[in-house]
Amino acid sequence: MIRPSDRMPDELRKIELEINVNKHAEGSCSIKCGDTHVICTATIEDKVPKWIKDTGEGWVTAEYGMLPRSTDIRMDRESKKGQAGRTHEIQRLIGRALRGGMDLRILDGFQIKIDCDVIQADGGTRTASITGGFVALYLACQKLLKEEKIAKNPVKAFVAAVSCGIVQGEPVLDLDYVEDSNAGTDANFVMDENGGLIEIQGTAEHGTFDKEQLSQLMVLAEKGIKELVALQKKALGI
Amino acid sequence: MIRPSDRMPDELRKIELEINVNKHAEGSCSIKCGDTHVICTATIEDKVPKWIKDTGEGWVTAEYGMLPRSTDIRMDRESKKGQAGRTHEIQRLIGRALRGGMDLRILDGFQIKIDCDVIQADGGTRTASITGGFVALYLACQKLLKEEKIAKNPVKAFVAAVSCGIVQGEPVLDLDYVEDSNAGTDANFVMDENGGLIEIQGTAEHGTFDKEQLSQLMVLAEKGIKELVALQKKALGI
Amino acid sequence: MIRPSDRMPDELRKIELEINVNKHAEGSCSIKCGDTHVICTATIEDKVPKWIKDTGEGWVTAEYGMLPRSTDIRMDRESKKGQAGRTHEIQRLIGRALRGGMDLRILDGFQIKIDCDVIQADGGTRTASITGGFVALYLACQKLLKEEKIAKNPVKAFVAAVSCGIVQGEPVLDLDYVEDSNAGTDANFVMDENGGLIEIQGTAEHGTFDKEQLSQLMVLAEKGIKELVALQKKALGI
Amino acid sequence: MIRPSDRMPDELRKIELEINVNKHAEGSCSIKCGDTHVICTATIEDKVPKWIKDTGEGWVTAEYGMLPRSTDIRMDRESKKGQAGRTHEIQRLIGRALRGGMDLRILDGFQIKIDCDVIQADGGTRTASITGGFVALYLACQKLLKEEKIAKNPVKAFVAAVSCGIVQGEPVLDLDYVEDSNAGTDANFVMDENGGLIEIQGTAEHGTFDKEQLSQLMVLAEKGIKELVALQKKALGI
Amino acid sequence: MIRPSDRMPDELRKIELEINVNKHAEGSCSIKCGDTHVICTATIEDKVPKWIKDTGEGWVTAEYGMLPRSTDIRMDRESKKGQAGRTHEIQRLIGRALRGGMDLRILDGFQIKIDCDVIQADGGTRTASITGGFVALYLACQKLLKEEKIAKNPVKAFVAAVSCGIVQGEPVLDLDYVEDSNAGTDANFVMDENGGLIEIQGTAEHGTFDKEQLSQLMVLAEKGIKELVALQKKALGI
């Protein structure tokens, strides 16, 4: 099988991470995965949600948006019709994923909001948001450390995410839009730098999948996430 | 480890399925999983969503709601504040899961809407909605068949769902609310009667999980779903 | 005239009241009036609405909802399109009716919310909500008394409600959906156990009605409400 | 008992009806009842609501609004927060009341919308809206007749409305705001010019009321509505 | 060129200002400019918006609404569909304009809200709202002064507004609806009584305009606003 992008089955798209792309944010990262482009910014707030108060923990949350023409067919602005179910589902996933790499007790008293805005979409916007969002989050934590507002780094382990899928019967890594539309099974993996699973979401679009196939996808995901973490660290110069 | 409900690690809660509980609906099923109680009704519409037209397929979708006092702390009605992100996420999952057992081409021209309303919640409302909702869906298909509006049964395979989790280090089947709140890892499995995976969603609430643990959970899920499918068929008298 | 349900003109439908149907609520009652089925739950809050503060009184309020397929034609969820005018009108009526039996000064500092959710509708859902809701309210008051949060029973007199109407020229008690659709005049009565009127709402659907007819309906209503109060007390074992 | 306004118990407030107060509307009427001031306009539409189509009838509906400073304490605009339950309840009442005087079959194909906007409120805004709104509706019907769009006058009988209440134990007619706030029982009556009842809504604000009291209020209402209909006809010059 | 209203190019429509038209408001003014009719009421609040706190200043703001049948074609109520962009734009303009004549430091601790509700529209509703709204604002300030809640008059200079436009190539003052619809260029001017500009908004509806034309319009506006301020003062008896 030849992939539409001529990539090998286990090959990521070209990934570009650029930090400090926003003069206002406490941390920011632009991530391009092929033609998918997401801008991630971190905002530090010195108050936490009501339900986290008095738990001795801080909080990390995420919001996700798409520019109207980030897609081939223009989407109506959600400011005109309210947030879609898909948006809610994605931003809840991003939040859970980012928190998976954090020791929230160190963030006690602070909330960090990661905004992930899709400038251009070509598949994998939610996984790109997690990978890029974690870099913005890391930068915000560094800022808190530098200003001595927290005692030590709340980042326990780097977190990244990637999609895998079974396309024309073959497991492939990092689906672009064309592949995603044709995949029989599509799974998103969130892992930390040690290979620990934080979240797995696998869906059979047509038919079903079995344990064996899930294992094959997981092997691809581990490889991809390892590479993504290396790129995160390189962008951060660490 | 002793479970709060005194169950064995691989033991489902007491499941009660009752069909035809609503005089208006084209199919209906009440499902109780322990103290979790969901009423599922099927509505047949002879028109399909705009984006499904001219595809030669019909559609199955789901909506999910909770009565205000289905929970320990009363929830505000979503009719007053709009549907929460969690609601969107759950009803999208239910819809995908139900479609996983259907041959939508046979439903061409029809949409079946499954409403899943939680009367009382004690963990596992989304998986109960899938298991009970599929029974309501089955009944609606039977009605279409009987009325000769469709040529053959669109149900390819029965679909059911269950949650599993790692509680105090031990994998257990079918979490109730107390277990769910304390689980380190929590996963929902949707499978068909042949053991084919339709959806898997696993999340590490604290820490991470590994492939080995995921496999253990999947073994439990297979056992539980097999039992649930048997109960679905028994309730339907087939 | 023969009623569609074969009932006598002054005969209630079969009424079934069941208490404590919800494990979470501070009081609960399931009420079935023929094929109409409403679940009523009471929630005690230890704060009162802003405008009731410093009046030396507590408050009782109600909310009303219908499951999408409680009706013959599926209704859209109000969580998707906001609460309809009819919903507002009904829940305001239920609240006023329930307060009519209460000494709110004894409830000072507390609000009790009665949720009335229609599982299945066949006419008379608002009056069933009042009759069943008062039982849930009574139970919540008992709980407050038992926990010594209030000094004496705030229930002054039991409250129940019923509809009457003029169908094919004849006054009849407790209309079901078919009768309601064909009634020339339709009136809802809320009374306490002593026959005191709390609310009367009479509407001529076609033509007008006169004082004499109103009196006839009131005689029916008194009989019906007397029977309903007896059933409320029986369900409560008092 | 001396009424705050020095009126006799069976005396209406000073009523001023002025027609054709709006250059754009197909019918309009300004009504002042003491310090309560409502502007009513009629809009003719040559299409009917979807659910009235093919019934051989037209439709009459009403909308109700209050200017923010029509009240002593400024109210937030409903355009900012959505229509309140009270608004829905009132405009549904106005619509039903106006339809009570109409032969809708003659209006087949047309909808007449009556907008009732409260410029200043001092009690009785809903009954003033009905009384003034019917005049605007009458004018719109005349216009349809004149333009030969309908064959005969759809007005079967004039409709007006008034409130009565029991204040300090005494039945009085046409409550102003101060009386309304202190009334033990408050009832709104809608009648046609022949004394036929179209709607009655009676509520005990404190305690209950009995049949005898209801009869006393009805006598007052009949007197008031007779006078109001005379004033409607005088304003219309008929 | 003969204007539709037979006015001279530099002639205002007939202006009628009436004060104290509302018994509840802290200041009120009815303004008629030809067939345009706006009711302006002032509400004094003894709290300021959050973002104005601790600035040592008070605040003046405005809200704008139109009755549904103020226009030739009935408009849907904004309470049913939310405030339109045009409404936002206009009420922001009115607020800025009114503040332009005020020393907000004297109002420290108070907010005055000016509600401008259009009873009938025939062009120029936003400028009428400013001219009438300023009179209501003046009266509210007088009330604060009288009650010794503020030390001196916060009105620095009277503010009024008028539209001008180029119709059929000729600059004219105070456009009515017909002229407004046909104007090539349309400009709204807000000035104080000393001729100081507070706001200018000029738009070319078709083609463009040049500096010379803008100057001609400004000359007309100065004349009109001078006359309007004289009428404001006359209505106030100062």
Added chain:
Amino acid sequence: MIRPSDRMPDELRKIELEINVNKHAEGSCSIKCGDTHVICTATIEDKVPKWIKDTGEGWVTAEYGMLPRSTDIRMDRESKKGQAGRTHEIQRLIGRALRGGMDLRILDGFQIKIDCDVIQADGGTRTASITGGFVALYLACQKLLKEEKIAKNPVKAFVAAVSCGIVQGEPVLDLDYVEDSNAGTDANFVMDENGGLIEIQGTAEHGTFDKEQLSQLMVLAEKGIKELVALQKKALGI
């Protein structure tokens, strides 16, 4: 006076225009004015708004949004709370401005939507949106021409916009955020390449301004817009 950015009073910020920055849109342009960064995309639709049908004209409209962290203080997403008044005001201005350079008759049957999304804000986002948006619009027109969907170029004249203001008593061109916050008078000018005015909006933030000052600002604006048009053409290679 030394400007915060060390610019001369009549000096624009550094302007960067880049075309074809989006692979999906029918035209796109990224514009940077100093630290203000806006992405403008054009979407061609082959249907027009209802109210433009049968007029023989096409339509050009605009929408405007800001990323949450485009500003120093994070803004809530409008998808969560609805579009603010400021957003409505700005996007209406952008639409009017863009249409000012177009012959809409040539666009008959088409609507072009220009989305202007602010990636980073530092003053002048609405004028940057107009200047950049016109380039995207031009590209979309070229595409329609190339595909022979329209017969000739609907662009009559290039349109650009710039703000001017009086800061510390001195008129300056192209305010950045710091200057904008301190300006006594602030005006936005939209002109075409021939110096024709399309829109002028001038506001006195404190005090008032006079005709002389307005003239000075207009001279600056003419100079700036001339330079901006040259940059637009250069970016387009024409």
